[in-house]
Amino acid sequence: MKKKLLLFVLSLSMLPAFAGGYRVALQGARMLGMAHAGTAMFTGAEALFFNPAGSAFLQGNVNAAFGLSVVKSTVKYQNAEYLWTAKTQNPLGTPFYAYLTWKHNDRLSFGFALYTPFGSSLKWEEGWAGAHLVNSIKLTAVYFQPTLTWKMNDYVALSAGFIAAWGSVVYNKDLNRFMRNEEGEKTDITLTAKNISSSGYVLSAAFKPADWVSMGVTYRSKVVFRARKGKAEINDAPAFFTHTADAFRASLPMPAELSTGVAVKPFKQLTLAFDYNYTWWSIYESLDIDFANHFPDNRMPKKWQNTSTYRIGAEYAFSENLDLRVGYYSDQSPIPPTYFSPETPTADSDGYTFGFTYRHGRYAFDFAFLYVKGHERTDSYDYYVEGLSAPRFDGTYVSNALVPSFGLQIQL
Amino acid sequence: MKKHILLLLIALALGLGACEPEFSNPIDPDNPDVSAGEADFSTYVAIGNSLTAGYSNGTLYLSGQENSFPKLLADRMKEAGGGIFSLPLLEDDKDNIGGLKIGNTIIIPPRLVIDASEKQVERINREPTQQLDIKPGPYNNMGVPGAKIYHLVYNGYGNIANLPAGRANPYYVRMASSPDASILEDVLAQQPTFFTMWIGNNDVLWYATSGGTGTDQTGNPNVSTYGPNDITDPGLFGALYAQILAALFQQNPQLKGALATIPDVASIPYFTTVPYNPIPLDDATAQALNQAYAQYNGGLQAAYQNGLITQEELAKRTIQFVPGRNAVVIEDEYLTDLTALGLPSIRQATPADLIVLPASGVIGRPAPGNPNLIMGVTKPLGDRWVLVENELAEVRTATHTYNQIIEALADQYNLALVDMAAAMEKLVSGLRLEDNSLYTADYFKGVETLPNLFFSLDGVHPNTKGYVILANEFIKAINSKYGSTLRKYNPGYYDSDIWILPAN
Incomplete structure (x- = not known):
């Protein structure tokens, strides 16, 4: 058995050679092993994210899951005309989740979920050519989601939940392409907005018409973070630059997402899951930073487009204690041509995953590994305004991300 | 077994951690793929005046020299077989204040700055730190601020003994290989394989900037009768220009290079900023x-x-x-x-003045x-x-004739022609670069105009960004003539080097 396992893992480790993207959903180590295709998988408390209604079909009266992912992402940039090259040195991202659901009675169950569905952690090399667009950005969004699930009958469950969200962002960029202080350091601006709260909701339905098939649909609403009291700070300005920027207002939307999924069991040990996610990225029209005083407002048109993500995953019950998983997903970039900015350089990407669950009594340890490769993309951002004109910033980007994910589940 | 799996997974994660995304065609900034085409950049010599020397903000200063268009060109030529490019650096001008002193006497004033408290442009209230130190050349950058065409062949232009009489140029005094060498002799001594020549601006400009106080010498080739603010006789201009090229090509028949035309004075902010009806x-x-x-x-x-x-x-x-x-x-x-x-x-006055x-x-x-x-x-x-209108007409007639001569000679010697006159004309209505950035021929009007500013505070010479644009113009013309692939610069990333002081 050991040998079989080794072969399985090794064969999966070959996948990255073919693999592409770096913006990822990481809301459960168990589901991540099968490409995060969890809308019709009712196998643990992770269902509170993927499909809260699915928690009605869980075994046991109480299910809990918590876990953590470690994201190591890298983006590289080059421009052959000016021989510019740059690489990100992103700090490790650590998205987490914690889920708890229990059955109140045969019909009704409750759930509490805490997770981080959006976030970005990007840091470009100091002095790089795109510094007027971004030096670094750190965005975190935490959702707390209580849900109520009603099991109509043995086949259908419905769920509704409320989302309380907290967001924070720290964004640093150079003021423009050329300004330096007397010591020759580039002038930059840091925008900080912390503890912004907002809210949303989640609705879902789960169907289990037979033992071998299940289906689900989940709609998670948009959550818009509106920073009213952001703090701006200009650093390394030359003496003559007497503009000050202190407070700002800005809003950043977390888009709504609709997920539909189906899972089938062709035979007892094997489960195949398919997910389709549609994300309303078109809400991200523009990043507008309005300063409280006379400092000129900063408008960065985005014009993002809605995207589709396709996920396919497989789970194999290797033994009573061990499930093995593998998956692939294809993720579309929301960014139209000429809007490709290094502050969120997400191209179309491919994600490859594998994972396993090892069970011991009421406990289960989940592990998954994700490799995302962004397709190489040559594009530009044409809407950065400097004085009377909007100089284009163009180049070629490649990216990847490596994400080990760890989880623990408890069933009582 | 659990332990083994964990170890394996950790090893796997670490192994993949070293794996970075790669480009399908990665570029190597340290080894750019640049070709010289038919040109030989091994010894590049730049002939010219203040614009070749890197003069800006009303004087010559160290960082201006280092940002002179010939230096920028030479840096790009280095990637295509270019050799060392020497400049008569003002090494004691550590703070980039510019100007020159002899002993305690300031013979050339320091740079222009903006005094924010008075909201006006003035000379910086500091003494130049650069003495007129004689550092015999020749140098690859033979740009001498103030030089007119006839100074290029004038022996004694670098002789300090001629300074009091105004027959020598302090900048050439510093750099002449010997007191009685001429600029042309110092150029030839270097046996250039490539040259740029941008001369003739002062032959009309000084007349114009003096408000036409000099004389239009058209028809009089006798330089000894000229005052500093006169228009140089186009006939003389043509004869000297041809003589200089003949000397260069006699020495090296394979010589390659670029000639630049003279912009219309009415395109520079020195003449366009103050309205006729203020x-x-x-x-x-x-x-x-x-x-x-x-x-x-x-x-x-x-x-x-x-x-x-x-x-x-x-x-x-x-x-x-x-x-x-x-x-x-x-x-x-x-x-x-x-x-x-x-x-x-x-x-x-009328709009024509x-x-x-x-x-x-x-x-x-x-x-x-x-x-x-x-x-x-x-x-x-x-x-x-x-x-006034009539004076402007004289300047334009002379400029036009000079440019015809330059164009004809570029054609005759099969040299690249950098049409600076056309480039400046574009600048007046807004020069749009490939990346959609825009530069104007306006004078400084505030911090918010810095991104689009081409000129320095003297209203005649470019600022740092402007010189980068000039270098690109040369690169374009050279590449197109000789099939070379010298890389262009992006002026947007250069600080304009306009000094705005809280008080002066």
């Missing part, structure tokens, strides 16, 4: 002023009735102020001389010596403040 008046003041000029206007009527001036001149000379913006009153030596009638040769930049500090202020008179209103602006 005098705001209310009704009462306008009427009072009209009263003051009633006698002059009456005299003009009499002169017209006596047939001394045409109706056209009468109309041109009649001074009339109205509520609102008014044209300045100027002296114009091209008017009919009516001094015998006690009538000065004055009139109000160009008021020079320094006049902005003069117009509307009390006249020196008579504080009751207001400059440009009750005291006419002297010749030096205005390039």
